[in-house]
Amino acid sequence: MKIRSFFRPVRNMTADEARAFMTEHREGSYTLLDVRQEREYAKERIPGAKLIPLPQLSDRWDELDRQKPVIVY
Amino acid sequence: MLEEEGFQEVYNLQGGIKAWQGITVAGPPDMGIELAREMVSAEDIIRLAYGMEKSLGRFYREASEKTGDPEAAELLGKLAGIEEKHKQQLADLWGAVSGAETARASLETDGARGALEGGLSTGDYLERVTANNQGVKEVISVAMMFEAQAMDFYMRCSEEISQPDANHLLHNLAQQEKGHLAALGDLMDRKA
Numbered sequence: 204m205k206i207r208s209f210f211r212p213v214r215n216m217t218a219d220e221a222r223a224f225m226t227e228h229r230e231g232s233y234t235l236l237d238v239r240q241e242r243e244y245a246k247e248r249i250p251g252a253k254l255i256p257l258p259q260l261s262d263r264w265d266e267l268d269r270q271k272p273v274i275v276y
Numbered sequence: 277m278l279e280e281e282g283f284q285e286v287y288n289l290q291g292g293i294k295a296w297q298g299i300t301v302a303g304p305p306d307m308g309i310e311l312a313r314e315m316v317s318a319e320d321i322i323r324l325a326y327g328m329e330k331s332l333g334r335f336y337r338e339a340s341e342k343t344g345d346p347e348a349a350e351l352l353g354k355l356a357g358i359e360e361k362h363k364q365q366l367a368d369l370w371g372a373v374s375g376a377e378t379a380r381a382s383l384e385t386d387g388a389r390g391a392l393e394g395g396l397s398t399g400d401y402l403e404r405v406t407a408n409n410q411g412v413k414e415v416i417s418v419a420m421m422f423e424a425q426a427m428d429f430y431m432r433c434s435e436e437i438s439q440p441d442a443n444h445l446l447h448n449l450a451q452q453e454k455g456h457l458a459a460l461g462d463l464m465d466r467k468a
Binding site for chain 2: 226230239247271275
């Protein structure tokens with residue numbers, strides 16, 4: 204199942220663009236969302252990322268603030 | 277179904293974490309969170325953060341004294357000084373939040389754990405940094421790791437605490453750590 208099917212609209216962002224975005228925005232003003240499995244998250248993640256594994260996403264929408272930008276990986 | 281979810285602005289990070297090529301952190305999602313669950317007020321958060329800064333400052337001071345590299349020693353000394361400033365900032369914040377005039381003394385003598393944050397241990401890292409006269413870049417790398425883990429810890433804590441003032445404070449602390457991380461990154465670039 205593609206991540207794009209969970210959100211609309213979805214735009215792509217390069218790593219450099221993501222870094223610039225995160226530098227420009229205060230922590231708490233956006234959500235960095237990790238949709239991998241917990242094992243992968245525990246091994247390595249981008250600092251500050253919230254974990255919601257993809258299979259759980261449709262059941263855990265309410266944990267995300269719909270008004271905040273979301274960067275997903 | 278997707279339209280109903282109402283997300284306003286969504287970005288897909290192209291290439292995922294493999295494309296990131298920036299600093300990363302590790303550890304389970306609940307690492308250190310038992311500390312967050314004990315925090316019921318802004319004062320609790322400040323006390324925890326103060327303990328963290330105190331531990332990190334102690335680490336930097338000890339590493340500065342033990343490393344055989346003069347440049348690393350100087351850098352570590354500067355980092356220890358920065359942590360002192362962070363402690364004072366937190367003490368000022370405590371005073372503002374609690375109205376206490378003796379915030380700094382209270383925080384210093386508090387039995388706060390001061391564990392180096394989110395479950396990390398200073399011992400192994402101190403040995404790693406000082407053994408074999410590790411150079412400046414290794415020192416900066418370790419410092420960046422600690423700062424990144426601290427930022428990650430504050431953000432994970434913010435997911436656990438819904439009280440608005442406390443949540444806002446955690447975001448502010450994470451933002452500060454992000455700033456420290458950026459400054460260390462700039463320093464690393466200059467040393468490259």
